[in-house]
Amino acid sequence: MGPPTVLTIAGSDSGGGAGIQADLKTFAAFDCFGTSALTAVTAQNTLGVHGVEGISPAMVAHQIEAVLDDIGADAIKTGMLFGEETIRAVVHTLEKRFGKAAEGGRERAKVVVDPVCVSTSGHSLLPLEAVDTLRTVLLPFALVLTPNIPEAEFLVGWQKGSIKSIEDMQRCAAELGSKGVRWVYLKGGHMPLPKGEDGTKVVVDLLWDSVEQKVTTEERPFLDVLNTHGTGCTLAAAVAAELARGKTVPEAVLSAGNYVASAIASSYPVGRGAGPVNHFHPLTRRTLPLPNPHSPAPFTDYLIAHCGDAWTRYVQHPFPNSLAAGTASLESFLHFIQQDYHFLKQYGRSNSLAAYKTEDMKLMAGSIEIVNDVIKETEMHVKYCETYGISREQLQAVPESITNIAYTRYVLDVSSRGDLLDARVVTAPCLIGYGHVGARLVSSNPGVEVDSSDKNPYWGWIQEYGSDWYQGAVRKGIELLEQTLLDSPISPRRLEELAKIFLKATELEIAFWDAAVEAGRKSREEVMRREGLPV
Incomplete structure (x- = not known):
């Protein structure tokens, strides 16, 4: 038996920190074999996105079919899908292979959706007219949706900055779940919360089970660092990799969150702007372990x-x-x-x-x-x-x-x-x-x-x-x-x-x-x- 296989359907990042480059590195870090279907090509680096060109929807579908016909996929992750026609082509291709969402297709495909709309540098990566298609066509096919706080607010139509508390996060996740998503993993990195009187801040990530109507949270120290480029892509890819390895959704998101936190903590400077995380930290022989509860120093x-x-x-x-x-x-x-x-x-x-x-x-x-x-x-x-x-x-x-x-x-x-x-x-x-x-x-x-x-x-x-x-x-x-x-x-x-x-x-x-x-x-x-x- 070979390693689990994971397919990423996303755009390319010429800077290597996000997109399919980040996804494939993450799959490798989890001992999975990664394949890809390219939706767009970007000209970008650590300073921002300087240009985007899409791949034709037919070619995107052709890539997916070629991979699934031969290699298959134990899990699938979607990232930047460029436009409305591409979104429809992706979902149609997956439905042909796995069945519609209501027929259990999303569970069979184990689809993790990273709802990429805007880059960290503020560049629009999805036209506004395609957002409704993402909500109505793609979200119901998502086994796990992994938005950050701004993306979650955008997808439910809330004003920017509406989420100010964990209770707000839960209400937003529940509303996303009502759109057909099975699990919503809402990331709290954009809303570090104070803890204690010493100025310490923490990040709270929230997992919403839309069937059981149940919420769980995970708290981690807030890392105030520059090198966070590609964290959204990386986290969704890590969730998909763990699902491909047989983990449950709660297990997968917990492992993925810990992986990304360590990848941020062990990052090193690349370029002159917001550098990438260290995707290969589990594979690199470290001189010393990272600080942890057992050994904080x-x-x-x-x-x-x-x-x-x-x-x-x-x-x-x-x-x-x-x-x-x-x-x-x-x-x-x-x-x-x-x-x-x-x-x-x-x-x-x-x-x-x-x-x-x-x-x-x-x-x-x-x-x-x-x-x-x-x-x-x-x-x-x-x-x-x-x-x-x-x-x-x-x-x-x-x-x-x-x-x-x-x-x-x-x-x-x-x-x-x-x-x-x-x-x-x-x-x-x-x-x-x-x-x-x-x-x-x-x-x-x-x-x-x-x-x-x-x-x-x-x-x-x-x-x-x-x-x-x-x-x-x-x-x-x-x-x-x-x-x-x-x-x-x-x-x-x-x-x-x-x-x-x-x-x-x-x-x-x-x-x-x-x-x-x-x-x-x-x-x-x-x-x-x-x-x-x-x-």
Whole structure:
């Protein structure tokens, strides 16, 4: 037995992102054999449609008959049908083969209709006089109709913008179902809905069963990206492919929706406008998985896992543990706090370089937020030093230690010579590691009598790194790291290079805390020498 076969009846996209080109790529991604009947030729690219010429209706019918006579079709998808005569020719040809819709022809043919009327760029792809023919002749033959919100409003004669809620979507889908469509899969991508108080938006897709008069919905994160050209064609083609593979309609639309969401998330730039989705993401061996509920930060997870024992030695280091327990010497703490102040200045410069290295305003803004958080952190260090009689001027005059110089110069060197990912990765161990340590120590509250700064002078420092503001900064940093990788996919070799940078920075963090412990040890030995005690 060969693979399932799927026939697309649609127009050609010379840019390769939509039309039969998108359909055939999608069929291949679902392990189906795709065939095609061309209805029109377009001159288009990522910037828009520049011209359309139709194929004669007789030739369209001839293509369909040739494919069905020899290869057959386990499912059929229609897209841009160009005009009224072509619509009638398509339906007439299918009726001859499968029977009329009322006779079960649409179920036997498993016809998925993508009601293409207007391109994303605003170019009309179906004359107005053909719309009534689409409604009265083609829709009753559709097992599944896959309109987006503007198409659905247009097909039922509602004013543009009438759909403002999920309830409106359901009413519109039900009205489309009353025109003879068995299932209506109304896509919500044109109406992202807010969820929660953090500005998060979601897309709700709705499936209407016109026989059972039942609705189901599926919610996914809204992806605010440019590369969405061909999503309508791709989704309808994915539904047809899954139907050809034996899935039920609810199963098929769920799978298709997930496929398109991942295709958008893993897209890459093509052309100067709205690029295509990544049709072959299921077939491409990815360096890393896409973010998902199980692993929302796969890049970060990989970098930490690559460190192995070094990451454990870092986040479980004796120095922060001694601060939480109140057992660290003052000399050790002051050495750390003064050197960390100087390190943070260079850390801020590195994140400023990251902002310089991107033209994406959101990524730039994220780097600026981190710099502002660093400024807040340095002021916290100044206040601690003032508590122990060290003024801002004295703090600024403290020379950098050899350990600090080694770390800061590495961070600045990588940030200045490398690209945006290099700058993100080399600064990540500091931000993320302190967040891990702060969250762990605040939640476990180790040691004795650490509930107040009177009993443990260092506890305030621990609380700062376990606090909402710093943990929020960590989340922002991880989001920036993950988004930067999503925007610029990398090879396995490049991933290995970045993992080495992350490991080196982690080892330098360990050395930084080792130096604080060593400063405390030397101070104790000096006191013992002065008192004539054996060292």
